[in-house]
Amino acid sequence: MPVTPFDAAPQQGPRPLPLFLGLLRSETAASPERRAAALAGLTAYQAARRPGARRPMPVAARAGRATLRDYGGAGAPVVFVPSLINPPLILDMPYRRSLLRWLSRQGVRPLLVDWSEPTPQDRAQDVAQHVEDMLIPLLRSIGEPVALAGYCLGGTMALAAACAVPVRGVALIAAPWRFSGFGAEALGRIDELWHAAQPTCEQLGLVPMEVLQSGFWQLDPARTILKYERFGRLDPDSAQAKSFVAMEDWANAGAPLTYAAGRQMFDDLFSADLPGRGQWRIAGRIADPAALPCPAVEFVSLTDRIVPAASAAGLHDRRELRLGHVGMVVGSSARSYLWEPLARWLTALPHIR
Template sequence: MPLFLAMLRNETAASPEKRAAALAGLAAYQRAPRPKPRPEKPVLARSGRAVLRDYGGHGQPVVFVPSLINPPLVLDLARGNSLLRWLSRQGVRPLLVDWGNPTPDEAALDMNGHVEQLLLPLLRQLRRPPVLTGYCLGGTMAIAAAHAVETAGLVTIAAPWHFAGYGAALEGFAALWDQAYPTCEQLGLVPMEVLQAGFWQLDPRRTILKYERFGRLRADDPEARAFIALEDWANAGAPLTFGTGRQLFDDFLSADLPGRGRWEAAGTTVRPETLGMPMLSLVSTTDRIVPAASAARLGEVREMALGHVGMIVGGRARKAVWEPLAHWLTTLRRTR
């Protein structure tokens, strides 16, 4: 992890002892054994490199739209900690968008293209109008998709919309993109390391502390296994297409086109306040990745003091997010 090592060197507040402990934790994480990957869920629909995976269950189809950043499997992280598998037993039918891996040939494909060329064709293959549930940047794209296809409802979970709400962090994002732009343009892709640097600069001390703490855990501790599963997810992921990176940094983070009501996608201006469907927004008041000031707030809004990833896989996620979401979805089914 060269990026982590560079961050550790630059974190002046870390004492030599803390740096040594963090490095020991990093080494323990890298050496730790991993379970065999679970079989992938069957494909229900396909559009280019994107597929829709079927998690079973019965009732209202609910399409989960994950972010383009990091793999979609945070929604199905580990045995005993899977929102999608749990929901499949609660009277709904979860379906997961798997974006696949982009190639440099798709350099011009931006987020609009992901909505128009990949997501909407997947949704149009379903027999029933689904509820769209978007997590993080997937929620931003789900809002655009809901303008273009018949939808039974819309849920956003920690979805950025008012990008001006990032406040002082915007300057750091702009500097990062200025530095990375020439290389990314040449590659036709935005490597995961660029995005990781953006996340870590939001709170570098917290990143150091989590590895320091992991180094003190026993290898057979359930908390250690949970940490490994989550970090493997956070450190993985396909690159973004250059077009997606350019749109994210220039049109969203810099110009805030969505928040200003000026984002056009799928042939229309995306204005969520015009959507006439049941909507629910789950917002974290302690999120560093999508600060509360930046989050979409549509229809019924529920706030909670959980972190960005903790909303999905944390120890309090079931009570705070999973159960209220299942109740909202099953109630929606009964009232339609």
């Protein structure tokens, strides 16, 4: 069956493409029909039309290379902390799937941390320094205690910051804290990935996004291929197809990590589980969820294949749902199961001056 050559198509991803194609060959070895369907979906994804880029929201504050982008709204400020992995715009997706723009109409003033792109000169900034040298100064620049909300690794960082500076409350969304909860098999694969990539990353001073993406694919290789099979059968002009392209573009984009942030994430968080063992220090203090002096809530998905429910912080106020790691933020059921409960929780927080 003839297929469009990939070198003749726009290279929108997946990144790294050779590894994806190897995964595709492995997952469809026993089914030529599935392989053809996945390749057709991949070609359609690469050739899909993309909307023009939206204008960035105004900058409210800066700290180092990080900025705080203001989404407006008349309510109390809430700083949203995205992961260092993948772009922050998962919280501001197009096609009426922007959590932040919706919240700005619900009595909340969302402010989004944009970590910007590191250079090799930033190689020594680990995850803790991102919190101490960028996130905490951004919080203090607002001039009043704010609420914090963090997604994925951004939730890990938000919780650490809330243990170090006064905040009105902290909400975690699919955020790992007890990294041993990933399980021995997944942790073994993660350790192998870092062992293979670490020497090159040390030379570069950065951990390329492709290293992290390949790790995500290994967590659920069957689904990685199946979604392209399904996409190839969609009407390219349908809302579902447009949302898929937007989500995959987000998943295949993203700045590298600094080398120190990658080393700390793999060695201190995943391997040593310093947060879960009560040994992770931020701003000179042990980051301890049990000692938080403010209201705290965590939204945990029982079907999350990226951040398993067993890795959550174990807060007293735990809201369980059954949506995927990304679907809980932008899926068709996200508004009912995450957006609305989160808005109610944030607007009920006491004001502190």
